[in-house]
Amino acid sequence: MSVWHGAKARRAAGAALAVVALSVSLTACGGGDGGGDKEKSAGSSSSSSTPGDAKPKESDGPTVPDTSKTLATINGSKGLQFVIHTATRDEGGFLTITGTLKNTSSSSETIPIAWNGSETQVRRTGRSLAGFTVVDKAEKKRYYVLRDTDGYPLTTTGISRLDGGAAEPFFAQFPAPPASTTQVDLQMPLMPTATIEIS
Template sequence: MSTRHGAKTRRRVAAVLVAAVLPFSLTACGSGDDGSDKKGADTATTSSRSSEKPDESGDGGTMVPDSSKTLATVNGSNGVQIVINSAARDSGGFLTLSGVVKNTSGNRFVPPVQWNGEESAVKRTGRSFAGVTLVDKAGKKRYYVLRDTDGFPLTTTGLSAIEAGQAVDFFAQFPSPPEETKEVDVQIPLMPTVTIAIS
């Protein structure tokens, strides 16, 4: 009897311990979540949405460029100046071009439709930099702005008019040329071609 009674007591104690420890384990598993993972997911979603639904203010999907360097300055005939600050590779096999579009004229500037590119899929994003291309002369290849799964370009979209004296940041993401390619030509429709170094 005492042996059976002892076994029952041990089972009861074990059940009580499990009941007490289980909520603690579940809390411990969740206690490390300070919202950083969720925040990261939200950030990724916001980034994706920014390219899908351009901001009509003219800076939708914009990445702030590192203005500490200037790789090239492209001057248009209408007083528009494009400053390219960075052409950086990343580990995912992409190359991101970033910089600033400045309106140095005394008039309001509306980005030309030629900057959008010719594809019908990119027309719904409004004015953008989807028509910009990179040319690797050594490798004899041309690179186009990447598109997401919905066909939206991975570039600044929703560009509206730029007032006189104002500037707008821009970025455009491309497949990365091979590591041995150290420089590429940047071709922006209606603007002179410039050669830049890849950082």
């Protein structure tokens, strides 16, 4: 019995040693590449501040709208307001709309659940702006927010409450209408319809 336990312990120790050796060798390989990058960045002037400043701009790019333009302002109840900044066709055949969701009141407001959309597939994914739809009146078609392969809507998610005077950037992505369509209606439950220009 003790011999069997001893053999089992030796096998376990050997396996643990192999795992440690493998992780050390992988770390050594990875460290060589990372060290070269660190040396390169250390050789350049303002190495610590410049890359640090650039990375947030790159990661924030898709979600922060260009606020220099305003295509439409949609005012709802309790001070909630959508300011639409851009409606841009992408090369892949998508229409991406960006804007700012504001609470113009002085009190904290709950985001309406109706903004999640009524489709079963997106209701299970939690709070979102999947209730947005785009209507092409010329073609008599309605477009819904696109979904990824897991059913999550391609729009801003997770906003359930907005403090008084606060603002949050948002986006929503749709199938693009035909190139001949230059104007569409943007609709959100409980909010007025807004007509916007596609660029």
